[in-house]
Amino acid sequence: MDPILSQGYGYGFALGLGAAFAILMVAISKLMSKHAGQVQNSERFSTASRNVGSGLIASSTISAWTWPATLLVSGTWAYEYGIMGSWMYGVGGTVQVTLFVFLALNIKKYAPGAHTVCETFFIRFGKSGHLLYLCYCAATNIIISSLLLLGGSQGFAASTGMHVVAASFLLPLNVIVYTALGGLKATFISDWVHTVIIYLILIVSVYTTYCSSSLIGSPGRMWELLRDIQEVYPVALGKSYLSFKSRDMILLSWSVTLGGMSSVLGDPGYSQRAIASDSKSVFLGYTMGGLCWWVIPWALGSSAGLACRALLTNPVSVTFPNELSSADINASMPVIYGLAAILGKSGAAAGLLMLFMSVTSATSAELIAFSSITTYDIYRAYFNPNATGKQLVRASHISVVAFGIFMGVLSVVFNYIGVTVGWLLSFLGILLNPEVGAVVLCLFWPGMTKFGLLIGAPLGTITGIVCWLGSTYVYADHVVDKNTVMTTEATFIGNIVSLFSGLIYIIVFSLLTPKKESFDLTLLRGAIKVADDVDYEEEKALVLTEADEKVLAHQSYLSLAVNSVVLLGVYVVVTCALYGWGGDFSKGSFTAFMVIMMIWLIVAALLIILFPLWQGRNTIKLIFLSIVGKSKLDRKIEYIENASTSSQLEAEEIEQSKLDKKDATNVTVSGL
Numbered sequence: 001m002d003p004i005l006s007q008g009y010g011y012g013f014a015l016g017l018g019a020a021f022a023i024l025m026v027a028i029s030k031l032m033s034k035h036a037g038q039v040q041n042s043e044r045f046s047t048a049s050r051n052v053g054s055g056l057i058a059s060s061t062i063s064a065w066t067w068p069a070t071l072l073v074s075g076t077w078a079y080e081y082g083i084m085g086s087w088m089y090g091v092g093g094t095v096q097v098t099l100f101v102f103l104a105l106n107i108k109k110y111a112p113g114a115h116t117v118c119e120t121f122f123i124r125f126g127k128s129g130h131l132l133y134l135c136y137c138a139a140t141n142i143i144i145s146s147l148l149l150l151g152g153s154q155g156f157a158a159s160t161g162m163h164v165v166a167a168s169f170l171l172p173l174n175v176i177v178y179t180a181l182g183g184l185k186a187t188f189i190s191d192w193v194h195t196v197i198i199y200l201i202l203i204v205s206v207y208t209t210y211c212s213s214s215l216i217g218s219p220g221r222m223w224e225l226l227r228d229i230q231e232v233y234p235v236a237l238g239k240s241y242l243s244f245k246s247r248d249m250i251l252l253s254w255s256v257t258l259g260g261m262s263s264v265l266g267d268p269g270y271s272q273r274a275i276a277s278d279s280k281s282v283f284l285g286y287t288m289g290g291l292c293w294w295v296i297p298w299a300l301g302s303s304a305g306l307a308c309r310a311l312l313t314n315p316v317s318v319t320f321p322n323e324l325s326s327a328d329i330n331a332s333m334p335v336i337y338g339l340a341a342i343l344g345k346s347g348a349a350a351g352l353l354m355l356f357m358s359v360t361s362a363t364s365a366e367l368i369a370f371s372s373i374t375t376y377d378i379y380r381a382y383f384n385p386n387a388t389g390k391q392l393v394r395a396s397h398i399s400v401v402a403f404g405i406f407m408g409v410l411s412v413v414f415n416y417i418g419v420t421v422g423w424l425l426s427f428l429g430i431l432l433n434p435e436v437g438a439v440v441l442c443l444f445w446p447g448m449t450k451f452g453l454l455i456g457a458p459l460g461t462i463t464g465i466v467c468w469l470g471s472t473y474v475y476a477d478h479v480v481d482k483n484t485v486m487t488t489e490a491t492f493i494g495n496i497v498s499l500f501s502g503l504i505y506i507i508v509f510s511l512l513t514p515k516k517e518s519f520d521l522t523l524l525r526g527a528i529k530v531a532d533d534v535d536y537e538e539e540k541a542l543v544l545t546e547a548d549e550k551v552l553a554h555q556s557y558l559s560l561a562v563n564s565v566v567l568l569g570v571y572v573v574v575t576c577a578l579y580g581w582g583g584d585f586s587k588g589s590f591t592a593f594m595v596i597m598m599i600w601l602i603v604a605a606l607l608i609i610l611f612p613l614w615q616g617r618n619t620i621k622l623i624f625l626s627i628v629g630k631s632k633l634d635r636k637i638e639y640i641e642n643a644s645t646s647s648q649l650e651a652e653e654i655e656q657s658k659l660d661k662k663d664a665t666n667v668t669v670s671g672l
């Protein structure tokens, strides 16, 4: 079958839209530098000056967490398993983000001056502990990046016929340009733009499907179509498209969620956002991001994914009169085909645009994160401990460009050796999950020792791999090959064993080799130095006041409450209850389920579009006034005067706190 769109769409998006985006982002960075005094220095490049508000943290979390897989796999799960598919994808991914909030809060509490979370390992465990964690962290960064490009390039190739090699190199091109020039702050702004576009397309998709389409047009009609299609093409792994009775779906979702713990807790991109966040904004930013992200896979799967299934017997279906082939399923095409059935060719193009947005925005998060670890954990830690701000910015630029090219190469290699997104998603956690235990214990448990880390984490990986392959042997009729290692039970066991055995090993080996005195986590605070180009605003953000500590403690309790509801309440109890009940949703309950989804989508879109604009209104006003009227000099003087009069006391507090820290800190941290 020919691709649904012509190659012109593929090259047009990758080159034309990509270039427009790069120019827009570079222009915004220049405006901020010229009119809002946000000149690019090393701290701004890697940490966005550590004062980003909750609105932008939320939109950038959504942007970084909306992978091509989020859009394509959630739709495929909906197509294959029915209503529970996209719901399980959404809640599983949200759990990972809400759990990360605990770690994010401790990063702000104990390491407000960090540029990367790896730096805390250097301080606690020296070079060997640092290098071990750095390997895990960099591997996560590399695998996630290739997963993004692999998913994006395969999606573009399948939808447009564009060559997969061209897609692998052209898709990240614009991101390399604006990330290298604008740093983390530019990625926050581009993340917001990307997220807005994704929500707008999603709203069109959902409201057309459930409100205006002549083919479906209401939740009740969708329910009837799904009931009828069950008679023609019964669900393969479950009871029906309208029930939650699929053991395979639950195991698959839990496997991806547990496997994906390392892709949030161990991915430097997410900790970098915690570092960039203003202390008061951590909980709200990540929680709002997680809850607003939830509806993206849920809504897309429930509209395009279910429509693809429900309309299979209608001539508008792309594959009419057949089901989708296994090649279509492997290429995760249900979302694009569903959009095409509902909205015609423009629907498929809108799907491709969403895909482009998800690849580029998530890629920028990975690029800037990798540049931070190479700059601070390799270049400054081991090659140039006294690097100036200028040298650090140059190292970051080189790293962004080099890593962008490397990602393209890796995606091509994976394409040629036949590695799929699904395979990488399942394998990632088995290999890397022990880093979750390592980073959590490093920031929460003073009793963790270097020996515990050095032995426990690698042993966790080995145990996970052995259990994964052993379970494949048991569950796949004694055949262990490229296909059978994807057996759901085997990947589930591999992921869970890797996650928990790593944690247990580190604890046990630490208890076997206790230190005379446990580590004082507050020592992390003053032990990481900033470069010579730090400005006043950034120095202010390095200091954790008593009020900040109280706010962070309060946020931990809120986080506990949110996780109890989302993880235990929804993901475990509600899912198991619906599975145990095993019935089909009635027309009324299906309608209620979809109406909740539609309301949630609108609220999420409004929050993510408007809240960052509201929080940034003063900066927007400053830039606007500077462009149209008052001279830049006037504005700058006014800005500096305001800062110095209102913050004189704060400045003194900062100086005093720095002196206190110097006295308190007797840790030698060469290179940091």
Ligand SMILES: NC(N)=O
Residues within 6 Å of the ligand: 065, 066, 067, 069, 070, 093, 260
């Ligand atoms: N980001 C995910 N898990 O879709």
